[in-house]
Amino acid sequence: xxxxxxxxxxxxxxxxxxxxxxxxxxxxxxxxxxxxxxxxxxxxxxxxxxxxxxxxxxxxxxxxxxxxxxxxxxxxxxxxxxxxxxxxxxxxxxxxxxxxxxxxxxxxxxxxxxxxxxxxxxxxxxxxxxxxxxxxxxxxxxxxxxxxxxxxxxxxxxxxxxxxxxxxxxxxxxxxxxxxxxxxxxxxxxxxxxxxxxxxxxxxxxxxxxxxxxxxxxxxxxxxxxxxxxxxxxxxxxxxxxxxxxxxxxxxxxxxxxxxxxxxxxxxxxxxxxxxxxxxxxxxxxxxxxxxxxxxxxxxxxxxxxxxxxxxxxxxxxxxxxxxxxxxxxxxxxxxxxxxxxxxxxxxxxxxxxxxxxxxxxxxxxxxxxxxxxxxxxxxxxxxxxxxxxxxxxxxxxxxxxxxxxxxxxxxxx
Amino acid sequence: xxxxxxxxxxxxxxxxxxxxxxxxxxxxxxxxxxxxxxxxxxxxxxxxxxxxxxxxxxxxxxxxxxxxxxxxxxxxxxxxxxxxxxxxxxxxxxxxxxxxxxxxxxxxxxxxxxxxxxxxxxxxxxxxxxxxxxxxxxxxxxxxxxxxxxxxxxxxxxxxxxxxxxxxxxxxxxxxxxxxxxxxxxxxxxxxxxxxxxxxxxxxxxxxxxxxxxxxxxxxxxxxxxxxxxxxxxxxxxxxxxxxxxxxxxxxxxxxxxxxxxxxxxxxxxxxxxxxxxxxxxxxxxxxxxxxxxxxxxxxxxxxxxxxxxxxxxxxxxxxxxxxxxxxxxxxxxxxxxxxxxxxxxxxxxxxxxxxxxxxxxxxxxxxxxxxxxxxxxxxxxxxxxxxxxxxxxxxxxxxxxxxxx
Numbered sequence: 013x014x015x016x017x018x019x020x021x022x023x024x025x026x027x028x029x030x031x032x033x034x035x036x037x038x039x040x041x042x043x044x045x046x047x048x049x050x051x052x053x054x055x056x057x058x059x060x061x062x063x064x065x066x067x068x069x070x071x072x073x074x075x076x077x078x079x080x081x082x083x084x085x086x087x088x089x090x091x092x093x094x095x096x097x098x099x100x101x102x103x104x105x106x107x108x109x110x111x112x113x114x115x116x117x118x119x120x121x122x123x124x125x126x127x128x129x130x131x132x133x134x135x136x137x138x139x140x141x142x143x144x145x146x147x148x149x150x151x152x153x154x155x156x157x158x159x160x161x162x163x164x165x166x167x168x169x170x171x172x173x174x175x176x177x178x179x180x181x182x183x184x185x186x187x188x189x190x191x192x193x194x195x196x197x198x199x200x201x202x203x204x205x206x207x208x209x210x211x212x213x214x215x216x217x218x219x220x221x222x223x224x225x226x227x228x229x230x231x232x233x234x235x236x237x238x239x240x241x242x243x244x245x246x247x248x249x250x251x252x253x254x255x256x257x258x259x260x261x262x263x264x265x266x267x268x269x270x271x272x273x274x275x276x277x278x279x280x281x282x283x284x285x286x287x288x289x290x291x292x293x294x295x296x297x298x299x300x301x302x303x304x305x306x307x308x309x310x311x312x313x314x315x316x317x318x319x320x321x322x323x324x325x326x327x328x329x330x331x332x333x334x335x336x337x338x339x340x341x342x343x344x345x346x347x348x349x350x351x352x353x354x355x356x357x358x359x360x361x362x363x364x365x366x367x368x369x370x371x372x373x374x375x376x377x378x379x380x381x382x383x384x385x386x387x388x389x390x391x392x393x394x395x396x397x398x399x400x401x402x403x404x405x406x407x408x409x410x411x412x413x414x415x416x417x418x419x420x421x422x423x424x425x426x
Numbered sequence: 427x428x429x430x431x432x433x434x435x436x437x438x439x440x441x442x443x444x445x446x447x448x449x450x451x452x453x454x455x456x457x458x459x460x461x462x463x464x465x466x467x468x469x470x471x472x473x474x475x476x477x478x479x480x481x482x483x484x485x486x487x488x489x490x491x492x493x494x495x496x497x498x499x500x501x502x503x504x505x506x507x508x509x510x511x512x513x514x515x516x517x518x519x520x521x522x523x524x525x526x527x528x529x530x531x532x533x534x535x536x537x538x539x540x541x542x543x544x545x546x547x548x549x550x551x552x553x554x555x556x557x558x559x560x561x562x563x564x565x566x567x568x569x570x571x572x573x574x575x576x577x578x579x580x581x582x583x584x585x586x587x588x589x590x591x592x593x594x595x596x597x598x599x600x601x602x603x604x605x606x607x608x609x610x611x612x613x614x615x616x617x618x619x620x621x622x623x624x625x626x627x628x629x630x631x632x633x634x635x636x637x638x639x640x641x642x643x644x645x646x647x648x649x650x651x652x653x654x655x656x657x658x659x660x661x662x663x664x665x666x667x668x669x670x671x672x673x674x675x676x677x678x679x680x681x682x683x684x685x686x687x688x689x690x691x692x693x694x695x696x697x698x699x700x701x702x703x704x705x706x707x708x709x710x711x712x713x714x715x716x717x718x719x720x721x722x723x724x725x726x727x728x729x730x731x732x733x734x735x736x737x738x739x740x741x742x743x744x745x746x747x748x749x750x751x752x753x754x755x756x757x758x759x760x761x762x763x764x765x766x767x768x769x770x771x772x773x774x775x776x777x778x779x780x781x782x783x784x785x786x787x788x789x790x791x792x793x794x795x796x797x798x799x800x801x802x803x804x805x806x807x808x809x810x811x812x813x814x815x816x817x818x819x820x821x822x823x824x825x826x827x828x829x830x831x832x
Contacts, residue, residue, distance in 0.1 A: 035447060038771050076703075080694045084760040087767020104771055136705025144708050144728065146661040147560055245659045247554040278496035279480070280489070289488065292547030295555055317554045346496040353499030353518055356449050360775045 017369070017379045018208045024222055025196030028215050029369045029379060031203045033362055039204030040104035040362035042370040043117060046197030046227055047188065048097040049168040056180055058138055058172015060094045060192075063185045064101075065134045067193075068092065070127050072119025079116060088113050089363075094170040096162075096304055098374065099193070104363045107205040111214055118218040121193055131182050139178075142171045149250045149414045150315060152242070157252040157311070160240055161410040166233045166304055194224020201369035204362035233307035239411035241418035249321035249415025251314045253328065255406035257301065259308030260375045267400035268301065270392045271335055272310055273347045275299045280346060286331045287314060293324045299332075303375065310406070318416045325411075325419050335401050339394040351389045355382045429793045430620045434628055437608025437636040441793070442623065443615045443783045445776065451616035452780040453525055454514035455533055456788045458611075459604035461584075462508045462577040462717075463641055470584015471592055471600050473506040474549055478597065479513065480504070481541040483531045488541055494528050501777065508578055509717055510788065516777040519617040523626060530612075530630045533605060542594045550590075553583050560660040561728065564828040571653055572668045572824040576646040578717060606637035613784035616776030643719040648822045655828040662708065663731040663829035665738055669821040671723035674716035674789045680802045681810045682723065685818075686712045687761040688753060688811070689745060690725065694760065696744055701727075707737050712745070718789070723818070731829045748816035758808050766800040 018030040052059045069076040083090060088105040101120065105113050145152050159167040200219070202211055235256055257268045275283050276299040287297045297314040312332070316324040358365055372379045380388075411421045431441040460472050482488040495502050495515065502515035513532065517525045556562040566581050573579035583589075614623060648670060672679040690697045690712025701710040707729040715722040725745065729737050772778045773796040782799070786792050 036774055038774060077699070081756075081760060084694045084764045087763045087771075089768060089771060106767060106770065133703060133705040137702070137708075138705075140705065140708040140729065143730065144662055147659075149558060246558040248551070248558055279492035279502075280496045285489070285492070288548060289492070290544070292544040293551070295548055295552040315555055316551060342493070346493065346499075349497055349499035351499075353450075353501070353516075356518055357501070357516065357775075357777075359449050362774075 015381050015383070017381065019379065020212060022195065022216065022220060024220070024224075025198070025227070026219055026222065027199045027373055028212060029199065029201035029373060030206070030208050030211055031365055031369060032206060032208065033204050033359060033365065036205050036362055037107060038104055038362045039107045039110045039202060039206050040102065040366045041114065041117070041200060041202040042100060042102045042367045043121065044199040044370045044374055045099040045121065045193050046097070047099040047192030048095055049170055050096050050165050050230060051188070051192050052168065052176070054164065055176065056184055057168060057176030058142070059176065059180055059184055059188050060099060061170050061172060062134055062138055062177065062180050063188045064092055064094055064099050065138065066126050066131065066182075066185045067120050067124040067189065069130045069134065070125035072116075072123045074116070074119065076127065076130060079120070082116055083113070086113055096166055096168065100370070102363070102367060110206060110211070114214060114218060122219075122222055124189065126182055126186055128182050131185075135177055135180065138172065139174065142174065142177065145171060149244055149246055149248070150313065153250040153252040153412050153414045154311070154313070156240065156242060156414070157254055157410055157412040160238055160412060161235050161254050161309065162233060162304060162307070163236055191225065195219060195222045196224065197227035199370050199373050201366045201373065203365035203369065233304045235307055235309060235408045235410070237408045237410055239421050242412070242414045243416070244414045246415055247317055248315045249318045249413055249417070249419070251316070251321065251325055251328070251419070252412045253312040254309045254410040255332075256404070256408040257308040257310045258404055259303040259306050260301070261303070261306065262308065264400055264404075265308075266388050266392065267397055268308065268404065270344070270347060270389075270397050271401060272299050272301050273350070274335065274339055274343050274397070275332065277347060277350055282331050283312070283328065287324060287327050291323075291327065293320050293327065297328065321413070321415060321417070322419050325421065332406060336398070339397050341394055344392065344394055344397070348389055348392070352386060355386060358382070427795055431793075432624050434607065434631065436631060436634050437606070438610055438612065438627065438631055438634065440612045440614070440624055440627060441783070441787050442613070442618045442620045443779060443793070444618045444620055445616055448616035448776050449518075450516050450776055451519050451522060451614060451618045452514060452516040452777045453529055454512055454613045454780050454784055455529060456611045456613055456784045457511040457605060458609050458641070458788060459511055459639070460507050460509045461580045461582045463604060464577070464580060466580065467588065468592065468596060468600065469580045469588040470549070470582075471597055472511055473582055473584065474545070474589060474592060475597055475601060476504050476506045476511050476513075477545050477549060478537055478542065479532050479535050481545060482536045482538065483534055484536055485531055491528070491532065494524075498525050498528070500525060506582055508582060512784070514780060519619075522619060522622065526623065526626055527630065530627060533610065535601070537594055537598050537601065539594050542597070546589060546592070549583070550586060553586060553589065556583065560657040560662075560828045561664040561666070563657060564655065564664050564666045564826045567653060567655060568666045568668050568824055568826040571651055571826065572648060572722070573646050574649075576644065577642070578646065603637060604639050606639055607631055607634040608636040609639045611784065611788050613780055613787065615779040615783055641718070646720055648824070650822045651824050653824075653826045654832055655826065656830070656832050657828050658830055660828065660830045662728050663734040663827060665727040665734060665825065665827040667725040667823055667825040668722045669823045671714050671721040672716065673719050673721040675718065676721065678814075679714070679716060679721065680806050681814050682714055683765065684758070684761050684803065684806050685811050685814050686714050686723065687765060688757045691761070691764070694764070697741060700740060700744060701737055706733060710737065710741060723821075731831065734827065734829070742819070746819040748812070748818060753808055753812050753815060755808060758811065762803050762806070765803050769800055770796055
């Protein structure tokens with residue numbers, strides 16, 4: 013696995029990352045800005061998303077329509093999103109159009125017009141998106157879990173609230189942009205077919221003279237245990253569970269990730285075997301690692317018809333707690349094999365590589381290589397996983413259910 | 427890139443697009459059987475069988491199958507549609523033989539009674555999951571109303587009743603008829619050793635017997651109809667309209683796909699600017715669905731229930747404005763660029779190529795490089811798109827809407 017990761021910090025604080033993948037024809041970049049939902053005033057929930065939307069409605073020399081047409085003309089695939097700590101903008105295109113594509117991205121970030129005749133349209137879109145989650149109970153379940161577990165500030169959804177969206181003014185968007193879209197704390201990562209020196213020159217031209225306030229520190233994130241039930245007239249009950257685990261920047265993160273893998277990676281994983289294969293209780297069941305700064309959690313999901321929901325919850329929690337009894341060498345071997353394959357296959361996609369690099373830098377302040385990751389994973393043993401489990405036992409449980417009836421959740425909450 | 431194909435004596439066809447430089451390879455069995463090949467009382471058997479194929483063979487238990495899939499580090503899955511059932515995995519090239527051995531063995535499943543009963547519960551959960559999602563219900567209903575007596579009317583998952591009534595014996599018979607080697611294609615893409623592939627498959631499938639598993643093709647007879655459904659927990663109104671379009675063997679499909687992109691792509695299209703960008707609708711889209719002998723042009727709207735009427739009227743006007751508001755050269759250029767760039771970007775992973783190469787061959791017996799495939803779009807003339815646009819609203823239409831109230 014040959015790999016070269018370039019890193020550079022511009023004098024204004026913006027971090028530039030690049031990994032050439034010359035066997036591809038594409039390039040993909042991710043730009044992370046230090047503008048998340050936790051920066052929103054508490055009476056303007058949804059402001060980060062509204063600001064991002066308004067930034068894409070005309071910037072630099074382009075009108076709202078021209079931005080879209082220009083990106084379509086270049087054949088650019090793009091996405092943008094807001095998380096607790098960041099606003100992100102990602103684009104993928106053929107290598108030959110990197111320069112004009114990045115020029116557009118730079119104007120979206122640095123030079124948006126904020127046309128006042130489009131604010132209402134952006135607001136209506138945001139309200140519709142917020143309303144549509146009501147018809148997607150599984151997603152709604154996770155939104156509620158996040159709110160319950162991480163509290164008012166860190167548990168906010170990027171969709172915002174109806175009141176917050178209704179109150180947002182153009183001035184709010186402009187202020188949010190001025191205070192949080194700045195180079196210190198911003199990261200741009202590029203992967204694919206490109207030359208590092210010319211990319212760096214391009215970034216310097218487009219972002220070198222960008223100035224702004226220094227990155228602000230924020231309060232520690234902590235998890236809050238508890239449970240809630242939302243009544244919904246559905247056939248299935250949706251179950252979302254969370255418990256404490258170490259976060260992505262913790263030295264033992266891969267021990268924890270390994271345990272989640274034993275639970276949920278692949279068709280031979282324990283949750284899939286116990287909940288679906290042996291008992292036929294669900295169509296989907298899963299667990300994943302989640303980090304908010306230093307606060308790590310494991311998030312689990314299971315969806316099942318209401319009469320079987322209690323059994324599904326009980327078996328899911330039981331399966332998690334039974335990790336304590338030990339890990340089979342074969343389970344760990346399969347896990348390692350899956351990780352190795354996915355690391356090799358990561359080289360086939362500039363998009364997944366660029367977003368991973370940006371995420372790594374945001375959490376770790378560096379980009380681990382595949383080789384390093386592979387040796388960390390290779391070093392996992394059944395004993396080390398169990399030792400980690402004993403040290404960081406699941407605790408601080410959260411449970412959210414959506415469905416006709418609430419469930420009993422006494423055994424594990426502590 | 428090198429293309430290979432070979433037909434074994436038992437009728438099993440093997441094709442591969444070999445790219446020696448790739449990091450991985452993908453393998454897939456494309457089975458020409460889907461919900462359209464089922465009898466009404468067996469509705470859902472193709473999809474149920476797809477689940478059962480992971481439940482073990484005479485040589486492997488269900489647990490063995492799952493463990494081996496993970497041992498190989500594979501990314502694997504399967505899906506069932508109206509037209510086909512596909513089983514696929516992506517692995518590192520060094521695992522070609524082991525992957526092939528597993529996937530090929532899986533094509534001859536044990537279909538044990540006890541596994542059948544447990545898996546039926548999983549299928550019923552899958553049906554319940556989709557029943558809670560109102561747009562999915564609208565889609566199923568629209569297919570039923572549009573296709574009527576035609577086999578494409580049947581639900582891929584079947585219904586609670588048909589799934590509850592299925593038994594292992596009839597599933598075995600269905601498997602025997604539909605999974606004969608001459609109804610299967612093994613497709614491989616990426617870093618594949620083709621000769622070794624053929625050699626192993628030949629050995630493993632020597633005892634497989636061909637059968638006559640024909641598909642009945644006929645044009646659907648369509649009557650325009652409007653249906654309103656109520657799903658009390660829904661908060662949004664979902665409206666779906668089907669009208670006739672080209673099938674996947676029809677050369678006109680490139681014209682229709684470009685027209686659909688210009689009118690209703692999820693970004694930059696006419697409906698996008700009119701309804702989505704303006705915040706009137708959460709989604710307003712036009713897209714195509716293609717089957718063997720026929721196809722659909724689909725129009726979809728998701729919005730607040732009180733805005734449905736006005737939005738739908740706006741969509742109708744936009745789609746009927748062929749003469750007043752003709753397609754421009756700029757729209758053609760943007761749609762072509764967007765479609766072709768998307769195809770090229772998507773083709774970098776062998777796992778994505780598997781479906782393009784596999785479908786082109788199983789649907790049309792045609793292999794094309796990605797560059798050749800994009801040329802079909804580049805060659806489409808504006809006059810043809812304009813002509814298609816002007817005829818759009820004259821077609822028969824089935825419209826289904828679902829929301830919280832009637």
